[in-house]
Amino acid sequence: MNRELQNKAPIMEALEAFKKMRVVPFDVPGHKHGRGNPELTAFLGEQCMMVDVNSMKPLDNLCHPVSVIREAEKLAADAFGSTNAFLMTNGTTSAVQAMILSTCKKEDKIILPRNVHRSVINALILCGAVPVYVNPHTHDRLGIALGMSVSEVEAAIKANPDAVAVLVNNPTYYGICSDLRSITNIAHEHNMLVLVDEAHGTHFYFGKDMPVSAMAADADIASVSMHKSGGSLTQSSFLLTGKRINHNRVRQIINLTQTTSGSYLLMSSLDVSRKNLALNGEHIYSKVVAMADYARNEINKIGDYYAYAGELINGDTIYDFDNTKLSVNTLEIGLAGIEVYDILRDEYDIQTEFGDLANFLAYLSAGDRFRDIERLVSALAEIRRRYKHSKLGMLKQEYISPKVVVAPQQAFYSLNKSLPIRECSGRVCTEFVMCYPPGIPILAPGEEITDDIIEYIIYSKEKGSTLTGTEDPNVEYINVLS
Amino acid sequence: MELWFSERHTPNVKLSIRVDKQLVSVQSDFQRIDIYDSNEFGRFLTLDGYMMLTEMDEFIYHDMIVHVPMAVHPSPKNILVVGAGDGGVARELCKYDCVEHIDLVEIDEKVVEVCKEYLPETAIGLYDKRISIYFEDGLKFIRRYNNEYDLIIVDSTDPFGPGEGLFAKEFYGNCYKALKEDGIMINQHESPFYKEDALIVQRVHKRIIDTFDICRLYQAHIPTYPSGHWLFGFASKKYHPIKDLKTKQWKALGIETKYYNTKLHVGAFALPNYVEELLKNVEPED
Numbered sequence: 001m002n003r004e005l006q007n008k009a010p011i012m013e014a015l016e017a018f019k020k021m022r023v024v025p026f027d028v029p030g031h032k033h034g035r036g037n038p039e040l041t042a043f044l045g046e047q048c049m050m051v052d053v054n055s056m057k058p059l060d061n062l063c064h065p066v067s068v069i070r071e072a073e074k075l076a077a078d079a080f081g082s083t084n085a086f087l088m089t090n091g092t093t094s095a096v097q098a099m100i101l102s103t104c105k106k107e108d109k110i111i112l113p114r115n116v117h118r119s120v121i122n123a124l125i126l127c128g129a130v131p132v133y134v135n136p137h138t139h140d141r142l143g144i145a146l147g148m149s150v151s152e153v154e155a156a157i158k159a160n161p162d163a164v165a166v167l168v169n170n171p172t173y174y175g176i177c178s179d180l181r182s183i184t185n186i187a188h189e190h191n192m193l194v195l196v197d198e199a200h201g202t203h204f205y206f207g208k209d210m211p212v213s214a215m216a217a218d219a220d221i222a223s224v225s226m227h228k229s230g231g232s233l234t235q236s237s238f239l240l241t242g243k244r245i246n247h248n249r250v251r252q253i254i255n256l257t258q259t260t261s262g263s264y265l266l267m268s269s270l271d272v273s274r275k276n277l278a279l280n281g282e283h284i285y286s287k288v289v290a291m292a293d294y295a296r297n298e299i300n301k302i303g304d305y306y307a308y309a310g311e312l313i314n315g316d317t318i319y320d321f322d323n324t325k326l327s328v329n330t331l332e333i334g335l336a337g338i339e340v341y342d343i344l345r346d347e348y349d350i351q352t353e354f355g356d357l358a359n360f361l362a363y364l365s366a367g368d369r370f371r372d373i374e375r376l377v378s379a380l381a382e383i384r385r386r387y388k389h390s391k392l393g394m395l396k397q398e399y400i401s402p403k404v405v406v407a408p409q410q411a412f413y414s415l416n417k418s419l420p421i422r423e424c425s426g427r428v429c430t431e432f433v434m435c436y437p438p439g440i441p442i443l444a445p446g447e448e449i450t451d452d453i454i455e456y457i458i459y460s461k462e463k464g465s466t467l468t469g470t471e472d473p474n475v476e477y478i479n480v481l482s
Numbered sequence: 483m484e485l486w487f488s489e490r491h492t493p494n495v496k497l498s499i500r501v502d503k504q505l506v507s508v509q510s511d512f513q514r515i516d517i518y519d520s521n522e523f524g525r526f527l528t529l530d531g532y533m534m535l536t537e538m539d540e541f542i543y544h545d546m547i548v549h550v551p552m553a554v555h556p557s558p559k560n561i562l563v564v565g566a567g568d569g570g571v572a573r574e575l576c577k578y579d580c581v582e583h584i585d586l587v588e589i590d591e592k593v594v595e596v597c598k599e600y601l602p603e604t605a606i607g608l609y610d611k612r613i614s615i616y617f618e619d620g621l622k623f624i625r626r627y628n629n630e631y632d633l634i635i636v637d638s639t640d641p642f643g644p645g646e647g648l649f650a651k652e653f654y655g656n657c658y659k660a661l662k663e664d665g666i667m668i669n670q671h672e673s674p675f676y677k678e679d680a681l682i683v684q685r686v687h688k689r690i691i692d693t694f695d696i697c698r699l700y701q702a703h704i705p706t707y708p709s710g711h712w713l714f715g716f717a718s719k720k721y722h723p724i725k726d727l728k729t730k731q732w733k734a735l736g737i738e739t740k741y742y743n744t745k746l747h748v749g750a751f752a753l754p755n756y757v758e759e760l761l762k763n764v765e766p767e768d
Contacts, residue, residue, distance in 0.1 A: 302625075347692075348651055371647055374621045379652040381625050385659055 001078055006278035010071040011271040014059050015051045015264060028054050028261075053264055062087065062262030063255050072271045079278040080205050080224070082215045082240035084247040089266040090258055092199045093119035095223035095239040097126065099195045100167070102221065102245070102253045104129035106409075109163035111156045114402055114444075115145035116169050117197060118432055118469070121408055121444045128409040132160050135401055137317050142308065142329050143358040145440075146317035147178030150186070157190050165193040168219075171201050171211065173354070173361060173438045175309075175325030176318050180217040193244065194219040202230035203324055206281025207289070211320035220244050229288075229324065229365055232273035236266040284366045289323045291373055292364050296326065298377040304332035304384055326362040328380075330355075334389040336463045338435075340380075343387070348379040354438050357395050357463065395459050403448040406481075411446035417482040418472065421457060424449040427480035432469030435460055441469065449478065487518055487526075489533055491708035492676050497533075499523055499706075505600055510592035512644040517600045523706060527568060527601060529593070530643055533706050540570055540604060545742040546702040546714055546750070548574035551633050551666045553732040553747060554721050558632040559583070562660065564620035564648060565670075566637035567593035573607025575635075577737050584613045585631075587624075589644055591617040621647035627660035634661060636669035641682050649682070651689040654717070658693050664720040671699055674757045675709030683713060683757075688764040690717050698723050699761065700750040702741070713757070724748055 025032050034041035034049025041049045055061040060069040069087065076085035088095045096119040104110050106128035112120065113136040124131055134152050136145040148168060157163065166187045171177045184194045196214035198204070202224050204213035214222035222240045226232040239254070241247050277284070296307035306329040310321045330340045341355030353363040362376060405428045406414070416430040426448065433443040442457060443449060457475070461467055467475040488498040502519040509515075513530045520526060524537030535543065548571055552558060559582040563571050567588035575581055586608070588594055594615065597605045608615065616623060620636075634657050639645035647653055648669075657667050671686060673679045691697045694717035704712045716723045729744045753761075 298622075298625075371619060371621075371644065374619050375647050375650055375652060378621050378625055378647070378650070378656055382652045382655040382659075385655065 001081070001278060003279065005075060006079060006275060008071075008075065009268075009271045009275045010068040010075070011059075011264070011268045014068040015053075015268055018053070018058060019050055025053075027056070048265065051264055051268065054261060059264065062089065062267065063258070063260055069267065072267070072274075075278075076238055076270070076274050077240070079274050080215055080238065080240050081213070082222070083243045083245070084241045084250075086239040086241075086247075086250065086254060087262075087267050087270050088237040088239055088254075088258075089235065089262045091235045092223050092225040092227075092237040093117075093122070094254070094258060095237050096120055096197055096199075097123040097257065098239055098250060098254045099197075099221045099223055100124065100129065100165075101127050101256070102250045103165045103193050103195060107407075108165075109160050110165050110167060111153065111160065111163050111192070112167035113145070113148050113169055115172065115440050116167065117199065118434060118439050118441055120167065120197060121432070121441060124408045125412045125445065126409075128407065130407045131404060132156055132163060133402060133404065139312070139318075142306070143331075143356075144174050144176070144327075145172065147172065147176050147319055148183060149317050150179050150182045151316075153183050154186050157186060157192065161190065163192055165195055167195040167197065169197045170214065171198075171204075171320075171322040171325070173200055173325075173440075174327045174359065175200075175322035176312075177211040177320035177322060179316065179319040180212055180214065180219065184217050184219050188218075193221070196222040198222045199225040200228060200325075201322070202226055202228060202277070203281070203285045203288070204322075206277040207285030207324070208282050210285070211322055215240055215242060218242065221250075226270055226273055228363070230273050230277060231366055233266050233269040236270045238270065285324065288364050288366065288368070291368055291370060292324055292326050294370070295362070295364075295373045295377060298373075299328060299380055302377070302381045302384055304388065305330060305380060306332070324364055326364055327359055328362070329359050331358045331391050331394055333384055333387065334391045334394065335383070335387055336394065338460075338463050338465050340383060342464055343383055344376075344379055348375075348382070350376055350379055352376075356435065356438070356465070357460065395456070400442070400450070400452050400456060402444065403450075404446055405448050406446040408445045411481065415482050416479040418477040418479050421454060421476060421478055424478050424480055425451050425454060427478075430479045430481055431471060433457055433467060433475065433478065434469045435465040436468045443469075443478070449480065487520070487528070489528070489531060492678065495676075495708075497706065497708075499526070506596060508592060508596065510590050512590045512592075515590075515592055515596050517596060525601060526706070527597065529639055532640060534639070535568055535570065535601075535604065536706050537601075537603065539705050541740045542702050542704050543712070544570040544574050544604075545739050546700070547571060547635055547637060547668055547670065549732075549737070549739060549742040550700065550714070550716065550723065550747055550750070551635070551668050552578060553728060553744060554716075554718075554723055554726050555633055555664070555666055556728065556731075558666075560631050561585070562587070562624070562627075562631045562634045564624070564634065564636045565589075565639065565645065566635070568597045568601055569594075569605040569607035571607070571635055571637050572610065572613055573604060576607055576610040576612065578735070581612060584610075585616065585623075586613055587616045587618060587620045589617070589619050619647060621650070621653050621656070624653070624656040624660050629662055630660050632662055632665055634665070634667045636667065638670050641672070641686070649686055649689075651692065654690050654693045658719070661719060665718070666721060667694065667715070667717045669715040669717070671713035671715040673707060673709045673712055674760055675711050679708060680760055684760055684764050686715070687761050690715055691765060693717070695719055696722060698751055699753060699757070701753060701757075702750065716751075724751055
């Protein structure tokens with residue numbers, strides 16, 4: 001990485017120059033620097049509206065970048081250590097879809113863990129690729145899905161030599177990392193590409209002593225949610241590609257679904273955040289890790305809660321742990337993670353990232369302060385004092401091995417009918433059922449519905465999880481193959 | 483030359499005090515600390531530009547935050563003071579022989595340092611043998627205690643900045659846990675007058691009534707605080723602030739006060755209608 005070059009933020013600089021030009025706008029957007037929408041301008045601020053502009057010669061064009069956007073892409077590639085980088089304004093979902101659509105065609109096999117984000121399986125619906133799932137295993141005590149076992153990936157590769165790619169989810173939402181280097185080596189030996197959903201791993205590229213990043217592990221494509229731990233605006237993201245990938249082809253694929261009105265607010269936020277992380281990332285993330293370590297220590301001192309980290313490492317399915325993640329197991333309190341998540345927000349004005357049946361996750365970043373950590377810890381101590389009861393009857397199982405009966409695309413587009421959830425046992429699902437967040441499907445199109453899954457869905461609803469994905473907004477009916 | 487200190491009490495109102503000279507200005511890890519001399523209010527301390535105390539009117543605040551609970555609790559021996567690095571609360575507490583030990587938790591060591599040097603009249607309280615001073619976040623300090631204190635006095639700054647955590651529901655819950663079964667918590671409860679401040683009074687009251695069985699507010703008139711109309715919170719597990727007032731015993735102690743007396747004690751709990759209304763809105767219906 002060239003530190004001197006990283007000082008530049010070409011998109012931001014072009015926008016600054018544009019402001020000074022005082023150009024008369026006879027183009028879109030129609031709010032014309034905010035003047036046409038005073039209430040919105042008062043709400044968001046004039047500075048913000050002023051740079052909400054359309055593509056034009058001095059500002060380049062996201063669909064076919066040749067000047068400042070192209071330069072920002074090159075700087076990002078330099079910062080992330082990739083061959084190429086793409087600025088994404090349709091969320092990391094669009095990056096994940098571009099990654100899969102660039103490498104898989106209809107009926108191609110792709111090896112992946114089942115605990116992927118819905119965007120991965122959505123991409124399979126779009127392109128018609130067939131998933132080969134590797135069981136991610138579940139941690140006995142914590143009830144969280146783990147990383148991919150190298151030997152199981154190898155077995156899947158050998159059993160499916162015609163597969164075109166392996167997708168790794170690294171790190172998971174909870175901070176669990178797989179042995180990315182070994183998986184990449186094995187996949188490459190068998191002429192398969194390696195795709196990494198790195199939505200929660202932006203900091204791996206900039207922090208010190210972090211788990212290995214996708215590009216450092218020589219993986220081929222990675223989707224990086226800059227807006228999560230990287231500090232850019234919500235919905236902005238990077239797609240990174242390595243030396244085996246034809247980036248011009250990837251651009252064509254991106255342009256199949258990407259907006260032609262790429263937001264300059266999002267693009268400049270990517271540009272400025274990249275600059276910040278390149279120059280200050282090491283310092284920023286060492287502070288984040290120090291805060292997370294402190295919080296873990298204090299939370300574990302309360303008793304009954306278990307804030308876990310590196311001690312889980314087992315050399316395979318937990319090859320490494322992302323210490324910036326503050327994941328806390330709540331079962332010993334007698335509360336589901338989602339219940340603690342709700343109490344924190346409703347009674348203590350503390351918003352955490354998500355809660356599942358046994359854990360909740362507090363997302364830490366550059367913006368956190370020690371005094372806010374004290375509030376979280378104190379609130380957890382209070383919740384224990386006020387709510388602790390027997391954990392009898394608490395479920396924790398988060399992973400139910402899916403039985404894929406038909407490919408996602410085929411299931412999604414087949415004739416189906418809607419049945420009450422309790423009558424679905426033995427049927428093949430044609431839609432998603434998931435808790436959001438984290439957005440990892442309990443059921444994906446093409447999978448058989450079992451009694452265990454039905455029980456799990458009903459229990460999650462009872463505990464207050466927000467279930468989504470089904471055509472029925474109340475998630476009382478599920479679409480199944482007719 | 484005219485030199486004025488001004489503090490905005492709302493976006494449209496400010497209070498200005500003519501300054502004779504500025505004595506010190508330091509930036510600590512937490513806040514900016516300033517000490518000024520003035521003709522009208524004597525020496526005064528500000529944190530991040532907000533008035534904390536003046537030599538002229540600090541007796542009102544310190545009398546009311548200390549002597550009210552001390553005249554109710556029959557034997558307050560072990561006391562926790564959160565904030566109050568200026569020493570004023572400790573000074574008043576140390577007038578009582580029944581007090582055996584005081585833990586004083588101040589987040590900012592620099593405040594104590596500056597007050598010891600420039601505000602000896604209040605800082606005198608910090609030198610008593612019965613006091614242990616801890617420099618840490620009160621919210622963190624209190625987590626480790628259970629059934630420990632007879633009285634907790636929360637002398638916080640404002641609900642923004644470093645004192646934010648001392649207005650959180652989890653803090654009051656932690657205080658409840660740290661108090662003995664007949665313990666009392668007194669907190670600086672902001673002003674009910676200006677709209678934004680009134681909302682804070684309401685939110686804080688809601689958080690305290692969710693935690694303590696007995697919660698009453700009382701008032702005092704403090705000229706240099708926004709609107710001058712100031713509230714304190716009396717939260718308790720057992721004692722009622724008026725029914726359990728020990729008038730005779732307290733008078734027998736012969737403690738000299740400039741503002742507080744037991745008649746005023748009773749009167750201070752009688753609140754204006756608009757304040758009663760404000761509080762009733764968040765109280766559960768009987």
